[in-house]
Amino acid sequence: MCGIVGFSNFKEDISRYKNVIQFMSNKIEKRGPDQEGEFITPNVCFGHKRLVVIDKNGGRQPMTFNYFDNTYTITYNGQLYNTDELREELISDGYEFTSYSDTEVLLKSYIKWGHSIVNKLNGIFAFAIYDSNRREVFLARDHFGVKPLYYTITDGTLVFASEIKCLFEFPGVNTTLDKEGICELFGIGPAHTAGKTTFKNINELKPAHFAIFNSSGIHIEKYWELISKQHSDNLTQTCDKVKYLLEDSISRQLKSDVPLCTFLSGGLDSSIITYYTNKYYKENGLGKLNTYSVDYIDNDKNFQKTDFQPNSDNYYIDLMINKLGTNHHSIILDTPELADNLYDAMIARDVPGMADVDSSLLLFCKQVKKESTVAISGECADEIFAGYPWFFREDALNSNTFPWSIAISERQELLNPEIRSKINLKDYINEKYCESLSQVNILDSDDVQTAQKRKISYLTLNWFMQTLLDRSDKMAMYNGFEIRVPFCDYRLAQYLWNIPWDMKALNGREKGLLRYIMKGILPDEIIDRKKSPYPKTWNPSYLAKVKGMLSKIMENKNAPINNLLNREYILKIIETDGRAFTRPWFGQLMTRTSAYGLFMSSKYVA
Numbered sequence: 001m002c003g004i005v006g007f008s009n010f011k012e013d014i015s016r017y018k019n020v021i022q023f024m025s026n027k028i029e030k031r032g033p034d035q036e037g038e039f040i041t042p043n044v045c046f047g048h049k050r051l052v053v054i055d056k057n058g059g060r061q062p063m064t065f066n067y068f069d070n071t072y073t074i075t076y077n078g079q080l081y082n083t084d085e086l087r088e089e090l091i092s093d094g095y096e097f098t099s100y101s102d103t104e105v106l107l108k109s110y111i112k113w114g115h116s117i118v119n120k121l122n123g124i125f126a127f128a129i130y131d132s133n134r135r136e137v138f139l140a141r142d143h144f145g146v147k148p149l150y151y152t153i154t155d156g157t158l159v160f161a162s163e164i165k166c167l168f169e170f171p172g173v174n175t176t177l178d179k180e181g182i183c184e185l186f187g188i189g190p191a192h193t194a195g196k197t198t199f200k201n202i203n204e205l206k207p208a209h210f211a212i213f214n215s216s217g218i219h220i221e222k223y224w225e226l227i228s229k230q231h232s233d234n235l236t237q238t239c240d241k242v243k244y245l246l247e248d249s250i251s252r253q254l255k256s257d258v259p260l261c262t263f264l265s266g267g268l269d270s271s272i273i274t275y276y277t278n279k280y281y282k283e284n285g286l287g288k289l290n291t292y293s294v295d296y297i298d299n300d301k302n303f304q305k306t307d308f309q310p311n312s313d314n315y316y317i318d319l320m321i322n323k324l325g326t327n328h329h330s331i332i333l334d335t336p337e338l339a340d341n342l343y344d345a346m347i348a349r350d351v352p353g354m355a356d357v358d359s360s361l362l363l364f365c366k367q368v369k370k371e372s373t374v375a376i377s378g379e380c381a382d383e384i385f386a387g388y389p390w391f392f393r394e395d396a397l398n399s400n401t402f403p404w405s406i407a408i409s410e411r412q413e414l415l416n417p418e419i420r421s422k423i424n425l426k427d428y429i430n431e432k433y434c435e436s437l438s439q440v441n442i443l444d445s446d447d448v449q450t451a452q453k454r455k456i457s458y459l460t461l462n463w464f465m466q467t468l469l470d471r472s473d474k475m476a477m478y479n480g481f482e483i484r485v486p487f488c489d490y491r492l493a494q495y496l497w498n499i500p501w502d503m504k505a506l507n508g509r510e511k512g513l514l515r516y517i518m519k520g521i522l523p524d525e526i527i528d529r530k531k532s533p534y535p536k537t538w539n540p541s542y543l544a545k546v547k548g549m550l551s552k553i554m555e556n557k558n559a560p561i562n563n564l565l566n567r568e569y570i571l572k573i574i575e576t577d578g579r580a581f582t583r584p585w586f587g588q589l590m591t592r593t594s595a596y597g598l599f600m601s602s603k604y605v606a
Helices: 015-026 083-092 102-120 179-188 235-252 268-283 314-324 335-340 342-349 356-368 381-385 408-414 425-437 448-477 490-497 512-517 524-528 540-554 567-575 592-605
Strands: 002-008 035-040 044-050 063-067 070-080 123-131 136-141 150-154 157-161 209-214 217-222 260-263 290-296 327-333 374-376 482-484
Touching: 002 015, 002 070, 002 123, 015 035, 015 044, 044 070, 044 123, 063 102, 070 102, 083 102, 102 123, 102 136, 102 209, 179 408, 179 425, 235 268, 235 490, 235 512, 260 268, 268 314, 268 381, 268 512, 268 524, 290 314, 290 356, 314 327, 314 524, 327 335, 327 356, 335 342, 335 356, 335 540, 342 356, 342 448, 356 448, 381 448, 381 490, 381 512, 408 425, 408 567, 425 448, 448 482, 448 490, 540 567
Parallel strands: 260 290, 260 374, 290 327, 374 482
Antiparallel strands: 002 044, 002 157, 035 044, 063 070, 070 123, 123 136, 136 209, 150 157, 209 217
């Protein structure tokens, strides 16, 4: 895992900007603390910051290979999970290898298959390849956008990077927040519309897309999407196929030259990941698996049961530790740390995100990084297997908006009155909502329920899951730490996409099919446990701390944040301990305390 940067212009010499590559790379040095490299030509400049996971000496980047009088150079962030199969196919076709890194496999795969290489890859990736004979730069991003890739074009020069902040180091690229950016930040945020960012003229390469940049400009194509078709397998066949795909996905992601661990919360998803990882470790004589969980000081004293978080994790974690015999580590965070790291979490994301939910993961990864470099996570199971409450609640299904983001009037009220008079967040959200639904492939044979579930599944996969994936990547890589997400395997997602709802929600349960498959493998208490999200702090000291921090910011009437936000409304929220903002800002955990953190983060955008 790494950070990549670069720029290209095939109409003029841009090597005069070669020093900019270093400036851009320095902005993401946390993503790649182990190695760095540059590639400079008159028309193409690449930079790379590397986090070494596999083949320290053989995977240095940017990597260049000369083949039949043509030169190819790659800068790449990611991990290929079908490296061995690709290497064997290339060797049978006469290619030779000097390393066992997936970077060399990816580069030589491009040489053989060209632009169609994206159809051969199983993994998480964002990369750029310079083809000297074609005089073009080819960029691609993985199926679900696990790895980020941003770009802009200024005066005919393509500038790209793993993080937005890098782009602003290039001359002429500015941090402009326009009307659409405000709508993205306050209407859609912390999610975002695919391809867009908060900043004017700063784009992301969409998941499952590739781009070709040459003297004619940039050409972008979609190379993969979920295909709707009839599901012909019976329940037994379906269970066997899902179980195979899941175990195969997990085992593929366990290769590493550096210490690897799993996150274990005692929930169904992390328990499945840990069970199969532990099984792999035992079968391959890899010793005792390290597992990690996160909690907060005095959380047991302050825990409050809710529909979204019905119980705490500790009892269930102990069940799995006793069953598997893993070497478990409980990371305990202190509440003031969450508030103190809100700024770092925002810097990691480049825009306000999920507040304490972000800073908690950032701190968790920071602690785990002391002993491990790679973690396997249960992220994305709820999106793939239908685990969220909104899959089942009629009010959410019929809300005619994104069901995890319903506080639209409160969001509108947050804006400075002058800005609020010119922007209608509800209209913007509705436009994006309808635009997204129009892309869902509904079959003529789908009944009303199936069509409804396809729609909510599509929204969840392409909006909510993207937000969580972005959070995982940014918070982890800010610590030079890698999180892998086996549930996000595109083969598994494609198969689950067409499984009938009655089978997917077997026995009327969220993730019912997954629970049924794991019956007898995991403890019954784990199988039957109601979904519980990423643990948050219930300590009232967090609310007090962020309230104080925000109050201090708002003392200055001339603070830049007041150019963007409604000062009177925020003061009212502070005075009522957040009760003036009654509904969750986003999803299940972003309540009034998270909203405080968001407001404080917004001051840096303002």
